[in-house]
Amino acid sequence: AQSVSQHNHHVILSEAASLELGCNYSYGGTVNLFWYVQYPGQHLQLLLKYFSGDPLVKGIKGFEAEFIKSKFSFNLRKPSVQWSDTAEYFCAVKWTGNQFYFGTGTSLTVIP
Amino acid sequence: EAQVTQNPRYLITVTGKKLTVTCSQNMNHEYMSWYRQDPGLGLRQIYYSMNVEVTDKGDVPEGYKVSRKEKRNFPLILESPSPNQTSLYFCASSPAGLAVSNEQFFGPGTRLTVL
Numbered sequence: 001a002q003s004v005s006q007h008n009h010h011v012i013l014s015e016a017a018s019l020e021l022g023c024n025y026s027y028g029g030t031v032n033l034f035w036y037v038q039y040p041g042q043h044l045q046l047l048l049k050y051f052s053g054d055p056l057v058k059g060i061k062g063f064e065a066e067f068i069k070s071k072f073s074f075n076l077r078k079p080s081v082q083w084s085d086t087a088e089y090f091c092a093v094k095w096t097g098n099q100f101y102f103g104t105g106t107s108l109t110v111i112p
Numbered sequence: 113e114a115q116v117t118q119n120p121r122y123l124i125t126v127t128g129k130k131l132t133v134t135c136s137q138n139m140n141h142e143y144m145s146w147y148r149q150d151p152g153l154g155l156r157q158i159y160y161s162m163n164v165e166v167t168d169k170g171d172v173p174e175g176y177k178v179s180r181k182e183k184r185n186f187p188l189i190l191e192s193p194s195p196n197q198t199s200l201y202f203c204a205s206s207p208a209g210l211a212v213s214n215e216q217f218f219g220p221g222t223r224l225t226v227l
Contacts (some may be wrong), residue, residue, distance in 0.1 A: 006154075009152075032214050034215070034216075036218075042220075043202065043218045043219060043220045043221050044155075044202065044204075044218040045218075046215055046216075049215055051214070090154060090155065092155075092216075094214055098143070098160060098162060098168065099157055099160065099170055099171070100145065100157055100160075100216065101157075102147075102154045102155040102156070102157075103154055104152060104153060104154035105154045105155075
């Protein structure tokens with residue numbers, strides 16, 4: 001069955017620390033991969049997406065993610081976080097069907 | 113402005129009282145979807161629609177109905193709400209088809225409390 005796992009549930013970092021959030025999905029095949037961010041009290045916004053080409057994807061606000069097909073992973077990274085990055089982060093996968101599958105989310109708190 | 117709108121944003125109701133949450137998009141998207149967000153469970157897809165008059169179940173459809181009579185609107189109907197449907201609901205839309213990114217655009221959310 002299709003599923004998406006985010007193993008980091010809560011992450012607390014100091015400003016300027018590096019960030020890596022894990023995302024794994026249940027099996028291969030053709031996938032579209034997404035990271036969304038939800039700032040407190042707001043709706044989800046797209047950070048970045050991958051559906052073909054260069055497996056290293058750059059998104060908004062300095063975020064990037066790497067698609068590693070052999071590991072069924074799409075980890076999110078940022079070299080230096082800011083207080084304003086405090087938010088909840090969701091990984092999402094769409095296989096060749098019409099459903100989207102989201103991970104359970106990672107809550108990131110950045111301490112000034 | 114391209115957007116997805118939902119109404120109401122907040123709703124408190126009682127068990128068994130039918131309600132409808134509206135969703136509308138102005139981007140001419142074929143695909144629309146409803147999600148519920150619960151702590152520790154992330155977003156789970158309730159229903160989705162590939163186009164007018166085409167709807168399908170997601171992972172958690174029990175207790176919900178939808179309709180897609182017009183391309184821009186995709187209302188979520190709770191015929192007999194129960195307390196376990198207390199949640200934050202998001203509507204989303206995206207272009208369909210293999211040649212597009214399938215990026216979804218989300219509405220602002222509707223916080224529903226069923227007493």
